[in-house]
Amino acid sequence: MFSHAEGLSSMVVKVAINGYGTIGKRVADAIDAQDDMEIVGVTKTRPSFGCDLAVRKGFPLYCTFDTDEKIAAFAPAGYDCKGGLSDLLAIADIVVDCSPGKVGAQNKEIYDNAGIKHIFQGGEKHAMTGMSYTSSGNHSENMNVQGTRVVSCNTTGLSRTLVPLLHACGSLSVECTMIRRAADPGDSSKGPINAIKPVLKVPSHHGPDVMTVRPEISINSLAVAVPTTIMHVHAIVATLPEGHGMTTESVLALWSEQPRVLIMNGSETGITTTAEVMEFSRDIGRKWGDLHEIFVWEDGVKLDGNNLYYFQAIHQESDVIPENVDAIRALMGLESDWKASVLKTDEAIAAYNGL
Ligand SMILES: NC(=O)c1ccc[n+]([C@@H]2O[C@H](COP(=O)([O-])OP(=O)(O)OC[C@H]3O[C@@H](n4cnc5c(N)ncnc54)[C@H](OP(=O)(O)O)[C@@H]3O)[C@@H](O)[C@H]2O)c1
Structure with a gap:
């Protein structure tokens, strides 16, 4: 394990990814692009097709569980499984938990017992770690803590545009409606496919979740799920x-x-829907067609008296990815300036992807 006495500047942080799905595979890729951290292993529950990507990337493959039977199941399918989760945690400095939402709570106990630093995702509750994270919102508060939660894609998106406004104006009161994609493109089990589904818990958790990173922003939200897989x-x-x-x-x-905010004029560019935003992202060569930036339509922004109206689009599978990299730097005490971390993260990802 890392000791602060060893010195921080030359350190390469050893990162474990527990849960190599939609978010986990992207976080692993973004970490692999950095020169101050490396992937020492990723976990899969069983030998499914996602293992092939880990093999292609050269990431050591571990089983999510420690049971001999589950570890042994990988070899007949042709995968070299290096061991169980405990074996992986033993060689890592920090674990990024990318398990499905609400599974993290049981993993937290494992991380606490192993004494390893940990980062959860937005599907977990703030109370589990007592800390939440966005790069622009509260990087410095997360310096050297034992565990945190990178907030959801929606909260990350709200933080990107609201935190600078808070700094510019001193206070903010916000009402917002989250129009949410029903499922990720790779999900075959979720819906609705022909309905609009309001979240009947009012306010929805999305807006108030912003206050876990910037409590000064007074914010409420409503949410509806709509039948699309691309963007909120x-x-x-x-x-x-x-x-x-x-x-x-x-x-x-x-x-x-602001970093990671992209402003474009819909009428001038013809990018007037989320479909075109995603097509733009594919056109500029982003891996998986991801868009780490929050997309704001310039012509959809209007300040009328004290009320600022705007729309923004969130690529749900990817806006949190670079934030996980910055969160590692905060927890490991590598970089206290959030903008310096963001710049390093984003430049490394762009170079890695040849952009
Ligand atoms: N997808 C999004 O749009 C999005 C956006 C922001 C935040 N998040 C949050 O990110 C987290 C992960 O979401 P996701 O979309 O990546 O989910 P996902 O695609 O379902 O991937 C989760 C992965 O974790 C593995 N897993 C299952 N049980 C596990 C356990 N006990 N311990 C560790 N790993 C386990 C899964 O199994 P296999 O190994 O069998 O594949 C799968 O690969 C959630 O908290 C979610 O709320 C998701």
């Missing part, structure tokens, strides 16, 4: 304080200076 859209009304001094143009200028 947020319809946001942010009320700025009296005397805010902002204009529509200055809000856009503020966001254009």
Whole structure:
């Protein structure tokens, strides 16, 4: 295990990925791109097709469980399984838990017993670690902590545009509606496929979840699931304080200076729907067609008095990916300046993907 006495600057952090699915495989890839961290292993529950990607990437493959029978099941399918989760945790400095939502709680006990630093995903509750994370929201508060939770894709998206507004205005009151994709493209078991499904728990957890990273933002949300697999859209009304001094143009200028926020004019570019946003992402060569940035339609932003109206689109499978890399730097005490970490993360990912 890493000792701070060894010095931080030359250290390459050994990272374990527990759960190599939609988020896990992307996080592993983003970590592999960095020069201050490396993947020492990824887990699969059983020998399924996702193992092939790990093999192709050269990531050592481990079983999610420690039972001999489950570990032994990999070899007949042609996979070299190096051991169980405990074997992987023993050689890692930190584990990124990318298991399905609500499974993390049982894994937390395993990590605590192993004494290993841990990062969970947005499917887990804030209370489990008592810490949550977004790069722009609270990187410094997460420095050197034992465990945190990278918030959900929706909360990450809200944080990207609301935190700079909070800093510019001093206070913010927000009402927003999350129009959520029903399932990820790779999911065959979720719906609805022909309905709009409101989340009847009001407010939905999405908005208030922002307050786990920036409690000063007063925010509520409603949510509906719609039959699409590509992207969430947020319809946001942010009320700025009296005397805010902002204009529509200055809000856009503020966001254009933020990392991982992409502003484009829908009428000028023809990118007027989430389908075109995703096509744009594929056109520019992003791996898996991912878009780590939050997409804001310039012509959908309007400040009217104190009320700022805007839409943003969130690529649910990928906006949290670079945040996991930054969170590792915070927990391992590698970089206290969030913007420096973001720059390093994003440049390394772009170079790795030849972009
Ligand atoms: N997908 C999104 O849009 C999205 C966005 C932001 C955050 N998140 C959050 O990220 C987390 C992972 O979501 P996901 O979409 O990546 O799920 P996913 O695609 O279902 O992948 C989860 C992976 O974990 C493996 N797994 C199953 N049980 C496990 C256990 N006990 N311990 C460790 N791994 C286990 C799964 O099994 P196999 O090994 O059998 O494949 C699978 O590969 C959730 O908290 C989710 O809420 C998801």
